Amino acid sequence: MHIAQLLMDDTAASAGIGIGGLFLYLVIYVVAVLPLYGVFSKAGEPGWAAFVPIYNIIVELKIIGRPAWWVVLFFIPVVNIVVAVLIAIDLAKSFGKGTGFGVGLFLLNWIFALILWLGDARYVGPANAAPRTA
Numbered sequence: 001m002h003i004a005q006l007l008m009d010d011t012a013a014s015a016g017i018g019i020g021g022l023f024l025y026l027v028i029y030v031v032a033v034l035p036l037y038g039v040f041s042k043a044g045e046p047g048w049a050a051f052v053p054i055y056n057i058i059v060e061l062k063i064i065g066r067p068a069w070w071v072v073l074f075f076i077p078v079v080n081i082v083v084a085v086l087i088a089i090d091l092a093k094s095f096g097k098g099t100g101f102g103v104g105l106f107l108l109n110w111i112f113a114l115i116l117w118l119g120d121a122r123y124v125g126p127a128n129a130a131p132r133t134a
């Protein structure tokens with residue numbers, strides 16, 4: 001009888017820890033993605049898209065003027081790092097910032113995305129828009 005009681009107690013404790021862990025994960029996820037929500041809103045895209053994995057990369061590619069198929073490059077080791085650096089630099093340029101800000105956006109994403117969202121940066125258009133001919 002004691003073993004059954006111990007198993008039930010452990011199961012309840014495990015469930016509580018699991019639910020608490022899930023709640024903590026969701027809070028951290030929301031806090032981590034919140035600056036991207038603001039950046040998307042500033043760029044005229046739906047802010048909720050920041051919370052949807054993979055789709056948020058597609059929206060970010062749209063903001064910077066890169067083709068949506070680039071999302072596939074994130075599944076290739078080493079290439080994904082190079083692509084992430086290029087996207088960060090293009091995102092900075094799309095908001096009128098320089099390459100140095102783009103590198104900061106890659107290295108300290110949360111802080112620099114927060115600066116883009118809450119700072120005076122304005123969306124100036126896709127950094128890689130196709131040149132228009134008159």
